Amino acid sequence: MKNYEPMMSFDEEVAEVYDEMDRREDTMDTVAFLEPLAGGGTALELAIGTGRVALPLAARGIRVDGIDLSPAMVAKLRAKPGGDQLTVTMGDFAEVPVQGTYRLIYLVYNTLFNLLTQDDQVRCFENVATHLTDDGVFVIEAYVPYVTRLRGNQHVDAEAIEADQVTLDVGRLDPVKQMYYESHVVLSHKGVRLFPIVQRYAWPSELDLMARIAGLRLKERWGGWHREPFIPTSTSHVSVYGR
Ligand SMILES: C[S@@+](CC[C@H](N)C(=O)[O-])C[C@H]1O[C@@H](n2cnc3c(N)ncnc32)[C@H](O)[C@@H]1O
Numbered sequence: 001m002k003n004y005e006p007m008m009s010f011d012e013e014v015a016e017v018y019d020e021m022d023r024r025e026d027t028m029d030t031v032a033f034l035e036p037l038a039g040g041g042t043a044l045e046l047a048i049g050t051g052r053v054a055l056p057l058a059a060r061g062i063r064v065d066g067i068d069l070s071p072a073m074v075a076k077l078r079a080k081p082g083g084d085q086l087t088v089t090m091g092d093f094a095e096v097p098v099q100g101t102y103r104l105i106y107l108v109y110n111t112l113f114n115l116l117t118q119d120d121q122v123r124c125f126e127n128v129a130t131h132l133t134d135d136g137v138f139v140i141e142a143y144v145p146y147v148t149r150l151r152g153n154q155h156v157d158a159e160a161i162e163a164d165q166v167t168l169d170v171g172r173l174d175p176v177k178q179m180y181y182e183s184h185v186v187l188s189h190k191g192v193r194l195f196p197i198v199q200r201y202a203w204p205s206e207l208d209l210m211a212r213i214a215g216l217r218l219k220e221r222w223g224g225w226h227r228e229p230f231i232p233t234s235t236s237h238v239s240v241y242g243r
Pocket residue numbers: 006010046047048049050051052053067068069070073091092093094108109111114115
């Protein structure tokens with residue numbers, strides 16, 4: 001996608017509507033899964049965003065630190081109750097630019113794929129490993145790439161249709177580069193708004209190899225936050241890595 005910069009996907013305009021557009025209903029399931037893994041210790045969320053997961057996790061008594069690159073997303077987090085209590089480092093989560101070690105580091109909502117090269121994704125695993133306690137775990141939630149489910153490697157979905165506004169989700173895959181180019185297109189009397197996002201997707205098996213390169217191994221893999229079995233029809237996975 002020409003002229004694309006990753007932070008375009010998380011600028012002020014996106015931050016303004018992110019929580020409203022986010023239709024996830026499993027946030028508290030995510031929190032319930034993560035809480036015991038923190039074991040009363042400290043947790044670190046890579047790409048903390050507006051605090052969708054971090055704030056309810058912190059409300060359960062877990063100290064949660066965060067990393068993010070978008071001032072606009074973090075400003076939204078700060079404006080929420082408890083949002084000014086968290087330590088958030090502004091930086092690239094591939095670098096894990098924090099001090100110390102954590103019992104739990106997590107990266108949810110497919111965000112590993114926002115790192116657009118395999119090298120950056122491997123570097124993220126390597127840096128995470130250096131910040132995990134010996135018994136610490138790294139939890140990743142990501143989709144299973146759906147290459148075979150798209151006709152002609154592309155799709156157009158009618159995401160929302162209202163009387164005064166229509167939202168389309170358009171996407172195209174490059175299976176050779178493992179890149180997914182997507183835009184949410186909002187059409188209304190105000191005009192056309194584009195919300196582009198590019199991802200470098202990877203299969204669970206490739207993530208397992210990245211973990212091995214970083215000295216970690218897969219401890220558990222589930223089909224969802226309720227520990228559903230991971231089966232051939234699973235569309236996403238929750239993977240837990242440790243030493
Ligand atoms: C889809 S949001 C997810 C936010 C939050 N984890 C959640 O589940 O709601 C992705 C977040 O990743 C951040 N992000 C993307 N690439 C990043 C990078 N390389 N370093 C740090 N943050 C990044 C964005 O700024 C955004 O806040």
